[in-house]
Amino acid sequence: MDLFVQLFAAAMASGTPLLLAALGGILIERSGIIQLGVEGMMLMGAIVACLTFLRTESLALALLAVFAVSAVLGLLHAFLTVSLRANQIVSGLAMTLFGAGLSAYLGKPVSGIPMPGAVPKLYLPWLENVPAAGGLFANLDMLTWFSFILVLAMHLFIHRTSWGLHLRAIGDNPATADVMGIRVQAFRYGCVTVGSMLIGLAGADLLLAFSPTWIEGMTAGRGWIAVALIIFARWNPIRALLCAYFFGMLDTLGFRIQLLGSEIPSYFLKMIPYLVTILVLMVLGWRSRNKPSGAPEALGVPYIREQRL
Amino acid sequence: MNQQTVPAPLASGETAAEAKTKRLPFRLEFDPSRPDSPWWITIVSVLLALAACGIFIAVNGMNPVTVYAKMLTGAFGSSFGLTETLVKTIPLLLCGLGVSIAYRISVWNIGAEGQFVAGAIAATAVTVYFPGLPAYAAIPAMLVSGVAAGGLWGLLTAIPRTFFQVNELITSLMLNYVALLVLNYVVFGPWKDPQGFNFPGTPVFTEAMSLPVLGGTRLHLGLAFALAAVALYALLIRYTRWGYEWRLIGANPEAARNAGIRLSRHIMFVMLLSGGLAGLAGMAEVSGVAHRLMYGISPGYGYTAIIVAWLARLNPAGLIISSFLFGGLIVGGYSVQTIGLPSSTSSMLQGAILFFLIAGGMIGKFRLRRNV
Numbered sequence: 001m002d003l004f005v006q007l008f009a010a011a012m013a014s015g016t017p018l019l020l021a022a023l024g025g026i027l028i029e030r031s032g033i034i035q036l037g038v039e040g041m042m043l044m045g046a047i048v049a050c051l052t053f054l055r056t057e058s059l060a061l062a063l064l065a066v067f068a069v070s071a072v073l074g075l076l077h078a079f080l081t082v083s084l085r086a087n088q089i090v091s092g093l094a095m096t097l098f099g100a101g102l103s104a105y106l107g108k109p110v111s112g113i114p115m116p117g118a119v120p121k122l123y124l125p126w127l128e129n130v131p132a133a134g135g136l137f138a139n140l141d142m143l144t145w146f147s148f149i150l151v152l153a154m155h156l157f158i159h160r161t162s163w164g165l166h167l168r169a170i171g172d173n174p175a176t177a178d179v180m181g182i183r184v185q186a187f188r189y190g191c192v193t194v195g196s197m198l199i200g201l202a203g204a205d206l207l208l209a210f211s212p213t214w215i216e217g218m219t220a221g222r223g224w225i226a227v228a229l230i231i232f233a234r235w236n237p238i239r240a241l242l243c244a245y246f247f248g249m250l251d252t253l254g255f256r257i258q259l260l261g262s263e264i265p266s267y268f269l270k271m272i273p274y275l276v277t278i279l280v281l282m283v284l285g286w287r288s289r290n291k292p293s294g295a296p297e298a299l300g301v302p303y304i305r306e307q308r309l
Numbered sequence: 310m311n312q313q314t315v316p317a318p319l320a321s322g323e324t325a326a327e328a329k330t331k332r333l334p335f336r337l338e339f340d341p342s343r344p345d346s347p348w349w350i351t352i353v354s355v356l357l358a359l360a361a362c363g364i365f366i367a368v369n370g371m372n373p374v375t376v377y378a379k380m381l382t383g384a385f386g387s388s389f390g391l392t393e394t395l396v397k398t399i400p401l402l403l404c405g406l407g408v409s410i411a412y413r414i415s416v417w418n419i420g421a422e423g424q425f426v427a428g429a430i431a432a433t434a435v436t437v438y439f440p441g442l443p444a445y446a447a448i449p450a451m452l453v454s455g456v457a458a459g460g461l462w463g464l465l466t467a468i469p470r471t472f473f474q475v476n477e478l479i480t481s482l483m484l485n486y487v488a489l490l491v492l493n494y495v496v497f498g499p500w501k502d503p504q505g506f507n508f509p510g511t512p513v514f515t516e517a518m519s520l521p522v523l524g525g526t527r528l529h530l531g532l533a534f535a536l537a538a539v540a541l542y543a544l545l546i547r548y549t550r551w552g553y554e555w556r557l558i559g560a561n562p563e564a565a566r567n568a569g570i571r572l573s574r575h576i577m578f579v580m581l582l583s584g585g586l587a588g589l590a591g592m593a594e595v596s597g598v599a600h601r602l603m604y605g606i607s608p609g610y611g612y613t614a615i616i617v618a619w620l621a622r623l624n625p626a627g628l629i630i631s632s633f634l635f636g637g638l639i640v641g642g643y644s645v646q647t648i649g650l651p652s653s654t655s656s657m658l659q660g661a662i663l664f665f666l667i668a669g670g671m672i673g674k675f676r677l678r679r680n681v
Binding site for chain 2: 036040076079080084085086087089090091093094095096097098099100101102104105106108216220221224225227228231265267268270271274275277278281282285286289293304
C-alpha cells in the first residue's frame with residue numbers, strides 16, 4: 001500500500017508538467033491548429049521562470065513573466081499559421097528549435113544553479129490520516145492543485161459551454177463556423193495564445209516544482225511526449241490526466257528499478273518512456289485503424305475564407 | 310475550381326470587422342495559388358533573423374555587429390576557418406539531403422540526429438569487433454554498416470507510419486533520444502578507451518579505419534560522398550520514374566494515390582534512403598573527422614539539417630549553398646566563444662532563421678488590393 005502511494009505520488013509529480021503541456025496542446029489543437037513547438041515553449045517557460053525567480057525570489061512575478069513570454073511566442077505561432085497560413089508543422093518545428101537555442105543561450109549563466117523551494121505547498125491536516133488519500137493529497141504544491149482545477153475547467157469549457165461549442169465547430173469545420181458568425185481567426189488566435197501560456201507554465205512547473213535546476217535541454221523530449229499524450233487522450237482533458245500520470249509513472253520507473261538493485265544499465269532504463277510512447281501509439285493506431293482518431297477534422301488545414309470546400 | 314462563394318456572415322462582430330477593413334484604402338488578400346516568394350525574400354528573411362537575434366546579443370552586453378563580424382571572419386575569413394566550415398558542411402549536406410527527400414513526399418522525418426548517431430555507432434562497431442582489417446576492407450565495411458544502420462533507424466519510423474498510422478514526427482524524435490542513449494551507453498560503458506583517462510570515447514581509430522583526407526587538412530573524402538549523393542538525387546528527381554512519382558506525391562498525395570502510386574512503399578523506401586544518408590554522415594564524421602566515437606559526436610547536425618533543407622526549399626543546388634552557410638554558422642558559433650558568448654548563440658540564430666524563412670515564404674502568396 002505504502003509503495004503504491006509512493007509510486008503514484010512520484011507519478012503525479014513528474015506527470016504534472018506533462019499534463020499542463022498536454023492541456024495547452026489540447027486547447028490549441030481543438031481549434032484546428034497543430035502545435036509541435038511544445039518542447040521549445042516548455043524550455044522557454046523553464047528558463048524564464050528560472051531567471052525571474054533567481055532575480056526576484058517571487059513566484060508570482062516568475063509565473064507572470066512566463067505567461068508574458070509564452071503569450072508572445074504563442075502569438076508568433078498564431079501569426080504564422082492563422083494569418084500567414086504557413087505550414088503549421090514547420091512553424092512548430094521552428095518554435096522547438098528556436099526555443100531550445102534561445103533557452104540555452106539565456107540559460108548559460110544560471111546553468112546548474114539549484115533553485116530554492118519555489119512553489120508553496122497546500123497542507124491539509126485533516127486529510128493526513130486518511131489512508132492513501134493522505135499520502136497523495138495532504139501536502140501537494142499549488143501548481144498541482146491548479147492542474148486539477150484546470151482539467152475540470154477545460155472539460156466543462158469544451159463540452160458544456162457555448163464557447164466550447166464554438167471551439168469544437170472551428171476545429172472540425174471552420175467554414176461552417178464562419179457562416180454561423182463565429183470569428184474563426186480571432187478564436188484561433190485566442191486559443192493558441194492561451195494554450196501556449198499553459199505550455200509555458202508546464203515548463204515553469206518542471207523547473208520550479210519537479211527538478212529545480214536549469215540544465216540545457218532539461219525537458220529531454222517531454223514536450224514531444226506531451227504531443228503524443230494529446231493523441232492518446234483523444235483531445236480530451238480528463239483522459240489527458242490519466243495518460244499524463246501513466247507517463248509520469250514511466251518516467252520514474254527506470255529510477256525505481258535502479259533502486260531495486262537491477263543490473264540493467266541506466267541508459268536502457270531511461271529509454272522506457274520514449275519506447276513506450278512509440279509502442280502505445282502503434283497499439284492505438286492498430287486498434288483505431290477503421291475508426292476516427294478523435295482528432296479535430298480540420299486539424300492542420302489553414303482556413304481561407306474565400307475557398308470553396 | 311468552382312467559384313461558389315460562402316454566404317456572407319451573419320453575426321454583427323464579423324460585419325463590424327469587415328466594415329473596419331473597408332475604411333483602409335488597401336487590404337491584403339491571400340491567394341494560395343500564387344507562386345512562392347521570389348528568391349531575394351530568402352536573403353531578406355535571413356538578414357531580418359540576424360537583426361532580431363541582435364536584440365538578444367545586445368541584452369548580453371555585446372555589440373551585435375561586432376559579434377556577427379567575428380562569426381563571419383571565424384567561419385569564412387581564413388583558410389583554417391574555411392576548411393572547418395567545409396568539414397561541418399559534409400554532415401549537414403548529407404543529413405539535409407536525407408530530410409529533403411522525406412519532406413518532398415511530406416514525410417516529416419525529424420530523426421536525422423538519431424539516424425546520424427546510429428550510423429556512427431554501427432561504423433564504429435566494425436572497428437571495435439574487427440580491429441585488424443586492412444583499409445580496403447575496413448572503410449567499405451564501415452560505410453556499409455553505417456548506411457545500413459541509419460537506414461534501419463529510418464525504417465523504425467517508417468514502419469509505424471505505414472502499418473499503424475503513427476505520426477512520424479513523434480516516432481522519429483523519440484528514436485533520437487533512444488539513439489543518443491545507446492551512444493552514451495557504449496562510450497561510457499563497454500567501448501570506452503581503457504587508456505583514455507576516463508574520456509567518454511572509444512580508442513582512436515587506426516590509419517586503416519580513417520577516411521583519406523585532402524593534403525594536410527581535415528577535409529575528408531566524405532565531401533565527395535555528399536556531392537555525389539546530391540548529384541544522384543538531382544538526377545533521380547528529374548529523370549526517373551521514382552523521382553516523378555515523388556514529385557507527384559509531394560504535389561498532391563490524394564491524386565497520386567488515385568493514380569495508382571503505392572504511397573506506403575514509397576514512404577518505406579524514402580525513409581530507408583533518408584536514414585541511410587544520415588547514417589553515411591555519421592560514418593563519415595567518426596571515420597573522417599573525430600577518428601573515434603565519442604560523447605556528443607553530433608552538435609545537433611540532424612536538427613540543423615531541417616533548417617538547411619527548408620532554406621534550400623528542398624532544391625539540390627540550394628542544399629549545397631545552405632549547408633555551407635550553416636556549416637559556417639556552426640563554426641562562427643564556436644569562434645564567438647572566444648569573446649564570451651555561449652556557442653548556443655548559433656542554435657538560437659538557426660531557429661530564428663527558420664521562423665523568418667517561413668514567414669518570408671508566405672509573403673509572395675499575399676497581394677495588396679485597393680479597397681473600392
